[in-house]
Amino acid sequence: MPANPAIEQVSDVAWEISPSYKQGMNVPARIYASKKLLDSMDSGVIEQVTNVACLPGIVRYSYAMADAHWGYGFPIGGVAAFDVEKGVISPGGVGFDVNCGMRLIRTNLHYSEVRPKIKELVDLIFNLVPAGVGVKGTQNFAQSQMGDITSLGVKWCAEHDLAWEDDPNHVEEGGFIKGADISKVSRQAISRGTSQFGTLGSGNHYLEIQVVDPARYLDKDRAEEFGIVHDDQVMVMIHCGSRGFGHQVCTDYLRNFESGMRRFGIEVRDRDLACLPFSSKEGQDYYSAMVCAANFAFVNRQIIVNQVRDAFSRVFHRDAEALDMHLIYDVCHNVAKVETHSYDGTSAKVLVHRKGATRSFGPGHPDVPAPYRKIGQPVIIGGSMETGSYLLVGTQKAMDETFGSTAHGSGRTMSRTAAKKEVRGAELQRKMLDHGIYVKAATMDGLAEEAGMAYKDISEVVETMDRAGISKKVVALRPIGNIKG
Amino acid sequence: MTYRFLPDVALADIAFEATSDTVDGLFETCGLAITDIMVDPSTLRTTNERELSLQSESLDRLLYDFMTELIVMKDVDSLLFGEFRVRVSKAGTSLDAVARGEQIDRERHRLRNDVKAVTMHLFGVKHEGKTWRTTVVLDI
Numbered sequence: 001m002p003a004n005p006a007i008e009q010v011s012d013v014a015w016e017i018s019p020s021y022k023q024g025m026n027v028p029a030r031i032y033a034s035k036k037l038l039d040s041m042d043s044g045v046i047e048q049v050t051n052v053a054c055l056p057g058i059v060r061y062s063y064a065m066a067d068a069h070w071g072y073g074f075p076i077g078g079v080a081a082f083d084v085e086k087g088v089i090s091p092g093g094v095g096f097d098v099n100c101g102m103r104l105i106r107t108n109l110h111y112s113e114v115r116p117k118i119k120e121l122v123d124l125i126f127n128l129v130p131a132g133v134g135v136k137g138t139q140n141f142a143q144s145q146m147g148d149i150t151s152l153g154v155k156w157c158a159e160h161d162l163a164w165e166d167d168p169n170h171v172e173e174g175g176f177i178k179g180a181d182i183s184k185v186s187r188q189a190i191s192r193g194t195s196q197f198g199t200l201g202s203g204n205h206y207l208e209i210q211v212v213d214p215a216r217y218l219d220k221d222r223a224e225e226f227g228i229v230h231d232d233q234v235m236v237m238i239h240c241g242s243r244g245f246g247h248q249v250c251t252d253y254l255r256n257f258e259s260g261m262r263r264f265g266i267e268v269r270d271r272d273l274a275c276l277p278f279s280s281k282e283g284q285d286y287y288s289a290m291v292c293a294a295n296f297a298f299v300n301r302q303i304i305v306n307q308v309r310d311a312f313s314r315v316f317h318r319d320a321e322a323l324d325m326h327l328i329y330d331v332c333h334n335v336a337k338v339e340t341h342s343y344d345g346t347s348a349k350v351l352v353h354r355k356g357a358t359r360s361f362g363p364g365h366p367d368v369p370a371p372y373r374k375i376g377q378p379v380i381i382g383g384s385m386e387t388g389s390y391l392l393v394g395t396q397k398a399m400d401e402t403f404g405s406t407a408h409g410s411g412r413t414m415s416r417t418a419a420k421k422e423v424r425g426a427e428l429q430r431k432m433l434d435h436g437i438y439v440k441a442a443t444m445d446g447l448a449e450e451a452g453m454a455y456k457d458i459s460e461v462v463e464t465m466d467r468a469g470i471s472k473k474v475v476a477l478r479p480i481g482n483i484k485g
Numbered sequence: 486m487t488y489r490f491l492p493d494v495a496l497a498d499i500a501f502e503a504t505s506d507t508v509d510g511l512f513e514t515c516g517l518a519i520t521d522i523m524v525d526p527s528t529l530r531t532t533n534e535r536e537l538s539l540q541s542e543s544l545d546r547l548l549y550d551f552m553t554e555l556i557v558m559k560d561v562d563s564l565l566f567g568e569f570r571v572r573v574s575k576a577g578t579s580l581d582a583v584a585r586g587e588q589i590d591r592e593r594h595r596l597r598n599d600v601k602a603v604t605m606h607l608f609g610v611k612h613e614g615k616t617w618r619t620t621v622v623l624d625i
Contacts, residue, residue, distance in 0.1 A: 069496065072606050072622075076497075096602045096624045133523050133599040134563045134589045188553075192560040202599040203625045204497070244560040247602040247624065251553055254605055255546070271605055416499060416598075416625070417492030445597055485599065 001043045013468045024054040030061040034464045044070030051269045057087025066464040067411035073272030076356035079405040089283045090275035093353030095334035096250045099297035100241030102380040108324040111211045111232040118438050121315045122481040128307040131200035131485030132442030139197045147182035153295035157302045170327035176295045181288035186252045193245025198303035202485030205240040209481035216476030246293035253286040329378035333408035360394035360406035360471045379471045382409045383458030388478045390462045397469035406471040410455035419454040441484040486510045488518040500622040511617040512571040525595035529567040531585035544577035552603045563589045
């Protein structure tokens with residue numbers, strides 16, 4: 001991005017754009033980025049983060065995190081909080097894949113135990129966790145059950161022997177967001193979703209077997225609080241969302257919102273910023289449907305966890321409990337939630353949109369699970385399949401500055417077409433094997449599109465948010481096996 | 486009736502532009518483009534037939550709903566379609582269509598990207614002289 005005089009540096013990793021930059025801005029924009037990340041950020045981020053600042057009822061700032069890149073309406077890596085009475089809700093501020101998110105599971109296995117069996121393990125998980133075009137899940141629920149499933153999320157799973165007793169306590173919001181109403185979800189969304197529980201999807205979704213990177217085992221005390229106790233411990237990370245259910249919810253409501261805006265006299269700078277008053281019937285209907293989709297995603301990742309536990313048990317001939325395959329945590333990175341925050345000298349409920357951004361609640365917050373409350377919420381930030389991921393911890397500074405929000409991943413820098421021109425899938429697969437990563441993909445084209453060079457440097461993103469004090473690094477996780485749709 | 490992909494429009498997703506001399510052909514072309522994103526069409530047979538009837542408030546919305554319906558049938562019925570015959574009403578607010586294809590066969594079909602939704606980004610139907618045109622960005 002060429003130098004832009006409107007972007008004012010406020011710290012070594014934070015930048016602001018004044019409301020005077022664009023007519024209609026209600027608040028300033030704030031971007032968290034190193035100089036290097038800012039220089040490489042596409043100019044669409046500036047356009048979009050300042051457009052979001054124009055939305056009715058937005059409070060404090062329109063944010064772009066260090067991994068921000070152009071999206072539909074909101075930038076991906078965008079965060080915006082709205083007054084619940086006067087503000088709007090926007091499907092573009094959530095994303096099509098409602099509660100696309102990350103789940104991290106630990107094991108007590110050492111790298112030396114897993115490495116000789118990695119092919120067997122990945123091949124088995126690839127068979128147990130369907131991925132790719134039009135896949136069906138192995139868990140068949142009736143459409144009549146969807147109301148309960150999408151209301152209670154992982155709690156429903158625990159009540160039906162589809163989750164361990166303490167699994168819900170290690171998922172954001174206790175495994176379900178309150179406020180779901182299946183009557184606000186279309187027949188098409190329900191039909192799409194019912195057959196997709198336990199499926200990975202495709203695109204940038206993945207299931208990765210990882211090992212703690214001993215060179216970046218950074219905060220051993222906090223790592224131990226999260227159940228990471230040795231420097232070659234094997235983990236499993238799952239990145240996926242609400243599948244066709246969530247996509248259909250967004251599709252259905254985007255249609256409604258466009259026509260609804262005329263009735264409320266709302267004009268937006270970008271059609272993809274379609275929004276309605278959160279307090280309106282239509283706004284509340286979308287919220288209730290979105291919550292159903294968010295809870296669907298929690299359940300989807302839970303069913304996948306069950307399949308992963310089964311796979312590990314079969315390969316290592318011990319049950320998953322004996323392998324200590326407990327959840328570390330599960331985070332949303334596409335969602336809008338009502339949360340209580342203190343800002344500008346007051347404490348109030350706000351509707352926080354995180355689109356490609358992760359909650360990062362600090363120590364002492366009542367919504368952080370009791371086992372972690374002393375240190376703060378686990379934050380899982382996924383990198384590309386070649387570079388690995390990070391586990392971090394939330395902070396009070398995030399609460400003070402960003403409505404408890406941080407980055408979510410690396411962010412793409414290259415289109416899918418351009419990535420396929422640079423590398424062939426089979427060649428990439430061989431290269432990754434040479435680097436100790438066994439990857440199995442539903443399609444070679446899909447693999448090429450997800451090459452590491454198509455993404456920003458995750459370490460730079462994570463370092464930025466750490467220097468900003470918004471989320472602090474705990475441990476880096478290196479991939480050793482990967483399943484892609 | 487042609488479509489071409491637009492690699493620089495959306496980094497994380499897939500975009501195409503479709504053109505045709507007729508509005509019916511525009512719909513058919515969009516159907517073919519979506520199929521091409523999901524599967525190598527040369528591996529797809531046309532042994533199943535589905536009839537569709539849709540109504541919408543405008544031509545734009547009708548095309549949006551038509552493409553969305555193809556995505557729904559992919560997920561619900563595992564169907565991919567290689568041939569389309571679409572008849573759009575004069576008012577442009579309803580259509581009848583026949584789509585021919587088959588159920589997904591992971592052994593035989595060379596599958597590609599999973600299309601999840603039609604976005605509103607850049608979307609609209611234009612009639613410029615004799616040419617019908619649309620740009621579609623699909624969430625992958």
